[in-house]
Structure formats: C-alpha cells, structure tokens
Amino acid sequence: MTEVVLGVCGGIAAYKACELLRLFTESGHGVRVVPTASALKFVGEPTWAALSGRPVATEVWDDAHEVPHVRIGRAADLVVVAPATADLLAKAAHGIADDLLTNTLLTATCPIVYAPAMHTEMWENPATRANVATLRERGAIVIEPAVGRLTGADTGKGRLPEPAAIFELAVRVHRKGLAGRRVVITAGGTREPLDPVRFIGNRSSGKQGYALATAAAARGASVTLIAANVTLPDPAGVDIVRVGTTEELRAATVKAAGEADLIVMAAAPADFRPAVVATQKIKKTDSGTPEAITLVTNPDIAAELGAGKRPGQVLVAFAAETHDALEHARAKLTKKRADLIVVNDGVDRVFGADHNEVTLLGADGSMAEYGQLPKADVADMILDHAIALLERQVGSGGTA
Structure with missing residues (x-):
C-alpha cells in the first residue's frame, strides 16, 4: 500500500x-x-x-510531540496537491x-505532483510561469491545467x-526518466x-x-498530444492539438517535432484520400x-520525420498488421528510419480495446514480445x- 499525502488548497475546485x-x-492507498x-x-474537516x-492534519501545532511538519512528509510515498493555487506554487518554489x-512539501523526499487550478490570467502570469518552471526543474510534476469553465462565467485554461x-497520472509517477524532455x-x-x-x-x-x-x-516530460478524432477524456498534464485529416496530422506533428526529444507515432493515419472531395452529398445513381x-x-x-531526424532524437513508429506482421514491420522500420517500431498483429484485438499485445522491434536488431497487457x-x-x-544516444555523443 502506498502512503499518499493529499494536499488541498483553497479554491472552488477543492470539492x-x-x-x-x-x-x-x-x-488500496492510505491517504x-x-x-x-x-x-x-x-x-470541512x-x-x-x-x-x-x-484524522485530518491541519495545524503544525496539533500533536506537536509527534512533530507532524516533519513526520508527515517523511512517511509519504507520494504527495499530490490538488487543487494547487498560485499562492501555493509560489510558496513551494521559494x-x-x-x-x-x-x-510537508519541504520535508517530503518522495515524488510530488501539483495539479494547479486558477484563473487563466493567474496561470499565464510570468510570476506563476517562473514558479512552475522552478518546480519542474527540481523534479516536481506540475500538471498543465485543463481548459474549460472556471469560477463564475469565465472560461479558459x-x-x-x-x-x-489526475489519479491515473499520479499513480505512475514512480517511473522516471523523462524529466526535462519534450515528447510528441x-x-x-x-x-x-x-x-x-x-x-x-479506420477503427483506431x-x-x-x-x-x-x-x-x-x-515521468516528468513536457508532452504534446496530437489527437485525430478521439473522444476520450483529456489526459492530465499534456497540451492537446486536435486534428482531423492526415494532412492536418502531418502539419501539426512536423511543427511540434522540431524541439522534441522523443516522437511516438501511435496514431493511425489513413494511407489514402479521395482525389476529389464532393461539395454535396454523393447520391445513389x-x-x-x-x-x-x-x-x-x-x-x-x-x-518524413525519420528522414529529418536530428542527432539525439528518438522516433517510435507503429505498425498494425493483419498478416506477416514482423516481416512488414521490419520493412517499415527501415523505410521510416525509426529507432523502434511497435507491432500489432491482428487489429481485431487492438482497436478500441483496453488491452494490447505488442512486439517491439529495434533498429539495432533487438526484439521484445509482450503478451496481452492493459x-x-x-x-x-x-x-x-x-x-x-x-x-544510449546521449552516452554515444548525441544531443538529445
């Protein structure tokens, strides 16, 4: 069981x-x-x-003999602050x-996740942006706020x-490795x-x-998610760019990929498009x-991304196949100049399902198979x- 400290700040989102x-x-977590x-x-308490x-911990002076301002942070496996106000972010950064x-935030040595909630102007203020940058540089996870209805009639980020x-992200923060990285x-x-x-x-x-x-x-990455016709709830902590067609997907991905350390092409773009799009509904003859x-x-x-890949940049491609999956995937791995390709063999078990069964092929000749997993x-x-x-690329002199 993980011991979680849930910090709650004063904002309407506290509920x-x-x-x-x-x-x-x-x-099963203790909170x-x-x-x-x-x-x-x-x-209320x-x-x-x-x-x-x-019991709810509210004051430094409560049960002073147990030194709660030190003990609570030390005992935590994870700290989540939700909502985190601009005031709290400023205090934590300084x-x-x-x-x-x-x-508790000062004494905790475990991962800390901040889920900010505030008006758009407060979030975009240079002081808040600097505080967020400072916290991220120190290894904290500061989730990007969502866009939507705020207090009163206001709407925005x-x-x-x-x-x-927030929960889905928080329970996975013990896996590290992408702090400071840009991922598309x-x-x-x-x-x-x-x-x-x-x-x-297609059915993706x-x-x-x-x-x-x-x-x-x-894992601490700055993530841009380019979503093509997806109706799932927005994942916390990512910037989302919505697209419809393959050309829109291409334009958005090429634009975002320039500064990315890691690009993962999990979308399923249509291989073909009509040469002419009818301006009115096509009728039966x-x-x-x-x-x-x-x-x-x-x-x-x-x-295209593989051909223009800069030193230190890693490209992960996907291949959904209905037959001769590994043979076709190896050809795609070479053609796309990808570093890794994720192979799905049999789309009926993949599209729309909550589980996946994949084989990972590396450009270095490696292969790893994973049975059905969430x-x-x-x-x-x-x-x-x-x-x-x-x-590995950084170790060999690349500049990821």
Whole structure:
C-alpha cells in the first residue's frame, strides 16, 4: 500500500479533491489529507476524515510531540496537491513554509505532483510561469491545467483536470526518466472526407496514444498530444492539438517535432484520400452502381520525420498488421528510419480495446514480445525502451 499525502488548497475546485481521495482509497492507498486553512472554508474537516478514514492534519501545532511538519512528509510515498493555487506554487518554489502543507512539501523526499487550478490570467502570469518552471526543474510534476469553465462565467485554461485523470497520472509517477524532455505523441485515426457527410477512416480509438501521453507526463516530460478524432477524456498534464485529416496530422506533428526529444507515432493515419472531395452529398445513381472514387496516397509522416531526424532524437513508429506482421514491420522500420517500431498483429484485438499485445522491434536488431497487457502497462514498456534509446544516444555523443 502506498502512503499518499493529499494536499488541498483553497479554491472552488477543492470539492473535486473528494473524488480524487475516493479513487486513492478505493484502490488500496492510505491517504492523509492536509488541507490549508482556506481549503477548509470550501470542504470541512469531517468530510476529509470520513472519506479518508484517518484524522485530518491541519495545524503544525496539533500533536506537536509527534512533530507532524516533519513526520508527515517523511512517511509519504507520494504527495499530490490538488487543487494547487498560485499562492501555493509560489510558496513551494521559494521554500516558504508557513503552514503544515508547505512544511510537508519541504520535508517530503518522495515524488510530488501539483495539479494547479486558477484563473487563466493567474496561470499565464510570468510570476506563476517562473514558479512552475522552478518546480519542474527540481523534479516536481506540475500538471498543465485543463481548459474549460472556471469560477463564475469565465472560461479558459486554469480548470482543475478531472480527478480520474489526475489519479491515473499520479499513480505512475514512480517511473522516471523523462524529466526535462519534450515528447510528441500522436493518437487516434484520421478521416479523409468523401463528401460533407462521409469519410474514409479506420477503427483506431486513440487509447494507446492517450495511455502513452499519460505515462510520459507522469515521468516528468513536457508532452504534446496530437489527437485525430478521439473522444476520450483529456489526459492530465499534456497540451492537446486536435486534428482531423492526415494532412492536418502531418502539419501539426512536423511543427511540434522540431524541439522534441522523443516522437511516438501511435496514431493511425489513413494511407489514402479521395482525389476529389464532393461539395454535396454523393447520391445513389438510378442504376444502383456508384461512381468510382479515385484515391491518391497520403504522405508518410513517420518516414518524413525519420528522414529529418536530428542527432539525439528518438522516433517510435507503429505498425498494425493483419498478416506477416514482423516481416512488414521490419520493412517499415527501415523505410521510416525509426529507432523502434511497435507491432500489432491482428487489429481485431487492438482497436478500441483496453488491452494490447505488442512486439517491439529495434533498429539495432533487438526484439521484445509482450503478451496481452492493459494499454497503460504497454505504454510504460514502450517508454522504458524509448528512454533507454535516449540515454544510449546521449552516452554515444548525441544531443538529445
């Protein structure tokens, strides 16, 4: 059982921390809630005690003989602050310890995750940005806020991510290796319009790409997730770029890849698109025989990125095959100049499923097979291999 300290700051989003607390306790973690005095104006101490099944720590002076301002931080395996206000981020960045929560942050030697929630102007203020950068440089995970409804009628970036997304990220932070890295991940399936209502597409749900984005953010990376027609909840801590067609996916990925250390092409772009897109819905003919649709080939995004790959940059490609999977994947690995390719053999077991079964082929001739696992675990396996490649390139003189 992991010992979790849940710090709660004074903001309207404090009520969402109740759901986060429930997720931790129901999955077997022991949780000590440490709310600030302001947080208790939003959610009272009895609520935290009832949900955690433990006494609530609120004051440095309570049970002073047990030295709580030191003991709580030392005993923690994980600290999560949700919501984290601009004030708390500033105090944490500058080492200010004027209450029990900030003292706990100074004494904790375990991973710390901050889930900010504040108005857009506060989040974008240069002071807050500098404080966030400082915390990240020290190894803390500061989740990017979500975009949505804020206090009152305001809308923008600054909304607390959904508790389930925070939980999914937080429970994976013990895996490290990407702190300070920039990671680009694509997910989902592109759609190529035939007419205003029809398209050519595929069955990719985006689940594996979203799992990769969550895992990379949990490891400390700055993640850009380029999502093609995905309807999943936004993962916490990532910047999302939404696209529809393969050309849109290409443009967004090429733009984001320039500064990336790691690029993971988990999306399923359509290989072909109609040469001409009808401006009106295509109607049935009297003969019942449809007019032929001429297709043209879409760009190979991974191959383009592989050809332009800079020293130290790692490219991971995907191959979903229905037959001769390893043979086709090895050919793609060479053609795309990828460092690693993730092979799915049999799409019926992959698209839309919560589990995946993959083989990883390396450009160095290595091969690793993984039986059916949850896609979150597959994401960690892929990142473990990618991180080893990044470290190897740095060790050989590359500049990742």
